[in-house]
Amino acid sequence: MLSEKIQKILLEVQKPGRYVGGELNSVVKDKDSVAVRYAFCFPDTYEIGMSHLGMKILYSVVNNRDDAWCERVFAPDNDMEEKMREQNVPLWALESGDDVKDFDLIGFTLQYELSFSNVLNMLDLAGVPLYSKDRPDMTPIVVAGGPCACNAEPMSDFIDVFMLGDGEETTDLLISLVKKHKEAGSSKLDFLRDVAQHKGFYVPAFYDVEYNADGTISSVTAKETAPEKAEKAIVSDMDKAVYPEKFIVPSIEVVHDRVTAEIFRGCIRGCRFCQAGFLYRPIREKSPEVVEEQCKKLCETSGYDEISLCSLSTSDYTGLQPLLNSMLDWTTKDKINIALPSLRVDNFSDELMEKLAVVRRSSLTFAPEAGTQRLRDAINKNVTEEDVMSTVDKAFAGGWTAVKLYFMIGLPTETLDDVAGIAQLGQKVVDEFYRLPDRPKGKGVQVSISASSFVPKPFTPFQWEPQDTQEMLAEKQEHLMASVTTKKIKISTHTTQTSFMEGVLARGDRRLSKVIELAWRKGCKFDSWDDQFRYDKWMEAFEEAGIDPVFYANRRRDYDEILPWDHLDYGVSKTFLINENKKAHESVTTPHCRIKCAGCGANKLNGGKCDALSKA
Amino acid sequence: MRSVRLNFSKTGRAIYISHLDVNRMMTRAVRRAQLPMWYTEGFNPHPYIAFALPLSLGQSSDCEYMDIRIEGDMTDEEIRQRLNATLPEGISILSVGAPVHDAKDISAAQYFVKIIFETDAEASLFCEKADELMKGAELIAEKPGKKGHRKIMKQVNLIDFIFERKITCTGNVVNLQCSLAAGNTNNLNPTLLVETIENCVGIHHKQLYVVRKKLITKNNEIFR
Structure with a gap:
């Protein structure tokens, strides 16, 4: 008590x-x-x-x-x-x-x-x-x-x-x-x-x-x-992994207050900027029957009226259609809303959209990540402008008037033209809305663009890349703002100081323990909250420790440099990451794992098994 | 469709759940209990739930009332049992029945207030002064209020809102039983009363416990 x-x-x-x-x-x-x-x-x-x-x-x-x-x-x-x-x-x-x-x-x-x-x-x-x-x-x-x-x-x-x-x-x-x-x-x-x-x-x-x-x-x-x-350890069979039968139901409002069902772990896509996409390999799916049973149980024990089907790329789930068909029978009756975060624009179907709008309409968010095809190829996003357009077409025809688009700036090989491409893509989405004869009547369109700053992370093909300096990021942010010519597009960006600190810590070594302690002693905490982040205190801490943060954030590493995390094994081989890095600089894509195994090596963790191949 | 009034208590850790959060919690509780709720129609269907009178954060109560609408013929006792099986610590349904009074007619609430002081001397001083002040004609406090759309501090005479009171003192503990104005128009929070008296006397309590015991209607009946 x-x-x-x-x-x-x-x-x-x-x-x-x-x-x-x-x-x-x-x-x-x-x-x-x-x-x-x-x-x-x-x-x-x-x-x-x-x-x-x-x-x-x-x-x-x-x-x-x-x-x-x-x-x-x-x-x-x-x-x-x-x-x-x-x-x-x-x-x-x-x-x-x-x-x-x-x-x-x-x-x-x-x-x-x-x-x-x-x-x-x-x-x-x-x-x-x-x-x-x-x-x-x-x-x-x-x-x-x-x-x-x-x-x-x-x-x-x-x-x-x-x-x-x-x-x-x-x-x-x-x-x-x-x-x-x-x-x-x-x-x-x-x-x-x-x-x-x-x-x-x-x-x-x-x-x-x-x-x-x-x-x-x-x-x-x-x-x-x-x-x-x-x-690293992995759970080899997601169907048998422990999953709660009950969620604690907070008595006060929290950020995500709903049933969350994990439908698979890992990802087939191999987007080169995405740490989660490599860290959680190999892909392991939970079967639709197990997901549904878990959702049912959790709804009963929690009283929640929303279920989020969660994964790194929900529309890549092989069992999504049968799962939704089966779940909608009871969720509609019980007035439970199904939310699908992390959808891709290249496999968003009409059927899927209809199912999303059954009980309550949730917002639609897509992530083209980069403004031009060349850069999207470099980061291996594997979506085209046509994919984006056909998806927003469906969304507008289905009654949506607001879409959110996620991008990153500061990606390796990026130029100012790529940055302007973000605004141009946003403009094309706006134009598409007004071109459609069956668009929702009497309403304007709202395109929200979130342009976060790219931070290179360990165990990705970009782990050797220099992060853009704060000056470069600020210039690109300004260029993006200047490239937007309509009020129907809203842009939000991240502060460059927090991205810089994130970049330093992400690829730091153990000498930074001292800096973290010093910064904390100076009052740094809740650094991810923009209103509480104290950049000046962090810089004082680096100064006192005699450590240059630029060494960690903005320096290009050689392939043969010993990286601080090289003695950890997350399954994905360094040779694979080096090849992917080289392909990025040539803007060459790698097909996703169900089309062709890229040989990342992570299946060694699961006795050679990978769901991408067995469920192709 | 019929209306059902549930009387519940709020004690222990649950007193830190705000009124709005109690509302959300109950919406989920009726789903978990699988009560045959009547749902509002429209774009965002939700079960009908209404509360008689909000309770301040940090206070306990035996007299919380919530109205729901149900379809079908589940008995009152089954509703009570089903809900009690699925409520968090500190929230408990005491009785279920058809509403008798209208929540608009609530005019007062009875409270048990326990005020603990650092020393016995402080307690007896408070007790004596409080009795004196509450017998007087005027006890002025500042309350946040509105003038049009502007938020201002209003001066109010608390004496107008104290209907009954009994104050006793044992050791360093003061017990205050009182009936204070409550409802839509006039409302006096016992915490404000205690703190106003303390400001006059110039001392401050160590711990304060407030329990709301009963709601009273304008016809002087117990709300149910």
């Missing part, structure tokens, strides 16, 4: 419902009857963290066990943090109200680089020493997973164990290992030696990194029990 101290500050902060737990389907156990207590920490606010599917899955994985209890922890907002520090109230977990520092495991999910400072802030609020070396005891063990664990080097001084790849099976194994070593009275080192031998775990302290005079890495050497390369 919540202590009196906590109760008192709850009424002095905004939205206290974020800090109290007790939501429907949250799990409360008897703490004396469990062997392992796990604090699952999301380094952002409740509203954002509660929208995250991975947390829901891992919450079930742990709580399905009788010997373990998983609780949730989120970053308190500034007003709450102030009260907590003022009244000496340490960070607590929502289910029990107990202090996080007393848990056996403290796990963070690293969804975006700009949440790193929040991890430090949460450890500090919990009263847990920041540095792994300052935590000599067996517990608490601080672990981290999620996409940013693929290059976790900047966080490696703070985290004891990183979990690479799919967490369903590794989390279960981790709990068992902690239980075993707690009972045996092992030291932390004994535990780390054991865990490092298992697939899907990476103990950064077991790798020595040496540097060249020019700042690049000269060698990474594994020691203790660590393998030369730490390999």
Whole structure:
């Protein structure tokens, strides 16, 4: 239960419902009857963290066990943090109200680089020493997973164990290992030696990194029990993977407040800018029957009236038509809306659109990513202008008057003409609307263009590319604005400073741990919130640490340079990535995995199996 | 289609759920309970749900009322059981029945207020002064109000909105039982009353617990 101290500050902060737990389907156990207590920490606010599917899955994985209890922890907002520090109230977990520092495991999910400072802030609020070396005891063990664990080097001084790849099976194994070593009275080192031998775990302290005079890495050497390369874990059969039967239903409004069904993991497309498209390979589909059953169950236990069919590219799901046909029978009756995020313009059918509009009409978003065919070929997006036009035709004919288009600026090989191409494509969409005889009558069209700044990421063909400097990005943003000549097009862009910081951290090495600590000490947190991001403080931190951020963001790497994440194995081979990089510079596309296997190598993780081939 | 009035309580962790969020929560709860809800017609069909009187964040209550419309012939008891099986911690349906009064006729609410002070002396001082002030003719507080569309601070005399009161003190705890104006036109939040008195006396509580016990109609009947 919540202590009196906590109760008192709850009424002095905004939205206290974020800090109290007790939501429907949250799990409360008897703490004396469990062997392992796990604090699952999301380094952002409740509203954002509660929208995250991975947390829901891992919450079930742990709580399905009788010997373990998983609780949730989120970053308190500034007003709450102030009260907590003022009244000496340490960070607590929502289910029990107990202090996080007393848990056996403290796990963070690293969804975006700009949440790193929040991890430090949460450890500090919990009263847990920041540095792994300052935590000599067996517990608490601080672990981290999620996409940013693929290059976790900047966080490696703070985290004891990183979990690479799919967490369903590794989390279960981790709990068992902690239980075993707690009972045996092992030291932390004994535990780390054991865990490092298992697939899907990476103990950064077991790798020595040496540097060249020019700042690049000269060698990474594994020691203790660590393998030369730490390999990511995967769930080989999505139908058998743990999936929650119940979602916690937040009592206050959160960002994504709905049933989320994951329909497949991985992607067949191979867009060269997209980290997720490579990190989650090989593609593994869930069968439509299993998806439907899970959706039904979740709707019953949550009372939600919206289902989102979630994946990296939903219209590529081989079972989409039969799934929708079957689901619409009961969703229409129960007034449940089906949302399909991540649709592609090259396989968006009339049938699909009709099904989208059955109960409530959701918005339509497509991502051409680049403004010209040449650049779309370079990034291997594999969509044409005709694809975009035929899709918006269908949408307008179907009654939609607003579409959102996602683009990136700062892509490798991009010129100002490519940037102007974004505005021109937007203009063609507007023109198309007025050309259509069966367009919705009496309404104007609204084309929203979001142009984010490209950040090169590890394990992509662009991992060697220099990120555009802030000046270049700003020039391109201005050029884009100047190229738009109608009010029917709305442009939104990202601040170049946040993109730069994201770029530095994404491809950083372990020397950045010091910078992150310094920045946090200067007050940096919630860096992904534009209103709270303190670029000046970050730059001061680099200055004090004697580290040049440009080295990480804006430098072209050679193919033979040792990259900070080279000792991690995510399945996709470096040779494949080099070939893809070369093809990008020649604007040559690679067909998607169902047309022809590109030989990325990720199927080795799944015993040579890949759903792209078996379900072609 | 028939209207059904549900009386529910809000206690424990649920007191931190705002009125708007209770509304959303109930919309989901009736779906989970699979009540044969009557749906509004139109582009965004939703079940009909209406609340008698919003409750302030952080206060407990035994007298929350929610009206729903159902089709078919599910019994009141089944509605109660089905909902209770699927409500989050701290929200519980106490009774279900046909509406008797109109929510527009609510004119007062009864509260139990427990005020805990740092010391016994502070508590007895508060108790004495509060009694005195509430017996007087004027107790002025500032309340946010509107003049046309502009938001302004209004001066109000709280005495006009206090109908009954009984105040006692044991140790460092003050117990205040009161009936205050409630409803669409006049409304006095017991927290405002306590804080106004505290400002006059110049002390501040350590903890404050408010429980709304009953809603009263303009004919002095218990709302149900």
